[in-house]
Amino acid sequence: MTNLEHIGAYFLMLKEVFKKPQKWKVFWELLSREIDDLGLKSLGIVAFIGFFVGGVVAIQTALNVDSPFIPKYLIGFATKRSMILEFAPTFISVILAGKVGSYITSSIGTMRVTEQIDALEIMGINSLNYLVLPKVVAVLFFYPILVILAMFLGILGGWVAGILTDLFFTEDYITGIQLEFNPYFVKYAIIKTLVFAFVIVTVSAYHGHKVQGGALEVGRASTKAVVWTSVVIILLNYFLTQMLLG
Amino acid sequence: MLEVKNLHKSFGEAHVLKGISTSFEKGKTSLVIGQSGSGKTVFLKSLLGLHTPEEGEISFDGRVFSKLNQHEKRQIRKEIGMVFQGSALYDSMTVEENVMFPLKMFTEDNKVQMLQRVNSVLERVNLTHANAKYPSELSGGMKKRVAIARAIVLNPKYLFCDEPNSGLDPQTAILIDNLIREITREYDIITVINTHDMNSVMEIGDKIVFLKDGVKAWEGTKEDIFRTDNEAVVNFVYSSKLYKKVREAYLNDK
Structure with missing residues (x-):
């Protein structure tokens, strides 16, 4: 298949995904399971990464602000802006593309090669709708929460880094994070997160659903899914930034 | 038909x-x-x-x-009920959930009714006391039984x-x-x-x-397969010595 054919097949897949669930009761059950698998189980890694990235941004900014004419509160300001605008939505999404994306591709791919998807289709169940729609809804609901958490923890991580390294004072940092708060930036970050979350699930599910062969092909599909999801996220990040902030 | x-x-x-x-x-x-x-x-x-x-x-x-x-x-x-070569049981579900799945998707039965039906088909395939097990905990023969139970649960x-x-x-x-x-x-x-x-x-x-x-x-x-002189069938079915002897014995008997 050419890349153009893959893009076409991806959109045809979306048409099948966004159909009315065959049984709402089963859909709600699956949705709660997916929120647990794809959302709650990512809390730890998101909190860990958010906290330390915030710390690193604060330290790097502090080390690069050595002119006495630049106020120290800019360290807090830069940490807050970086976390909200870029590190929380994009960096966390790329990490989740690896963690959640590979999980989705390998679980759907294994179902494909072990004929579990055939078993669904023979019963007359739309396998894409059954398997993918609850995942899409779960991440669209939960990932903004994860990214907002990463923003808070990143800013907290920056403050903790300052205390531990003595590179800046708490008062300066707090003044910085209170300076020029623009709520639109949070909205921008959430819009990006929703788009990236959609890409993570659908691109990974596409790669899993079309696997043919055995375990080796499932592994290859997972790698491909992570690479393509990351590429699409980076490209969309550029265009969304241009559209929403440019 | x-x-x-x-x-x-x-x-x-x-x-x-x-x-x-x-x-x-x-x-x-x-x-x-x-x-x-x-x-x-x-x-x-x-x-x-x-x-x-x-x-x-x-x-x-x-x-x-x-x-x-x-x-x-x-x-x-x-x-239609289908039994796959590799059983195709859903890994994330227990035996009971696997067999109950078609009932959940296609009937309006309540949990008690579904459980009754699941237990009756599991009993029919001689697989009781395995309801809570996952496919990875079953032997090949048990998996096949669960697959058969799942295939017949909707009375296909x-x-x-x-x-x-x-x-x-x-x-x-x-x-x-x-x-x-x-x-x-x-x-x-x-x-x-x-x-x-x-x-x-x-x-x-x-x-x-x-x-x-x-x-x-x-x-x-x-019965026909013993008597056929279709070369392709004979070569395929009686490719082993054992089956050749079985066929000879059958024909001699007749």
Whole structure:
């Protein structure tokens, strides 16, 4: 298949995904399971990464602000802006593309090669709708929460880094994070997160659903899914930034 | 009756099914046999609607599958039970959940009613006390039993089995064969089995269809298979010394 054919097949897949669930009761059950698998189980890694990235941004900014004419509160300001605008939505999404994306591709791919998807289709169940729609809804609901958490923890991580390294004072940092708060930036970050979350699930599910062969092909599909999801996220990040902030 | 008329299926240049016509009756276990690459799996997947044939007709009790709308096709799919070669049980579900799955999707039964039905089919396949186990905790024979239970839980009219004995020891294989035959008669359903297993042919072959290079080369009953002089069938079925001797003994006896 050419890349153009893959893009076409991806959109045809979306048409099948966004159909009315065959049984709402089963859909709600699956949705709660997916929120647990794809959302709650990512809390730890998101909190860990958010906290330390915030710390690193604060330290790097502090080390690069050595002119006495630049106020120290800019360290807090830069940490807050970086976390909200870029590190929380994009960096966390790329990490989740690896963690959640590979999980989705390998679980759907294994179902494909072990004929579990055939078993669904023979019963007359739309396998894409059954398997993918609850995942899409779960991440669209939960990932903004994860990214907002990463923003808070990143800013907290920056403050903790300052205390531990003595590179800046708490008062300066707090003044910085209170300076020029623009709520639109949070909205921008959430819009990006929703788009990236959609890409993570659908691109990974596409790669899993079309696997043919055995375990080796499932592994290859997972790698491909992570690479393509990351590429699409980076490209969309550029265009969304241009559209929403440019 | 399940009728197949002039079925053709190709994949690119490869013409896999070349005009197969046959029929399968209620209450009988029909076996499709043939060498690897003879088109058995494509034939079965075409019957199941997983492949769309380029030419020909598949009719389920007079309902021609290709002429039905999506709703009618879905209705027929609800009447089909399928036992896959690798069982195809859902890894994330327990035995009970696997068997209950079709009930959850297609009936309005409450939990108690569903549990009653699940337990009765699990009892029917002689698999009690395994409700809470996951597929990874089951032996090959147990997985096949769960797959059969799941296939019959909605009282299907048609049961399809893809090599139900593969990977099983001879004793368990015979038990599974007999279970499928008993269920076919008890539920009065049309059963079509894809197999390589000659024990199954001798044991439960009410009707046998032999495919060779995508063509129906022979069909008959398990008794006919002893008497046939069709060279392709004889070479395939009696390829082992044991079966050659069985055939000689049968013919001498007659």
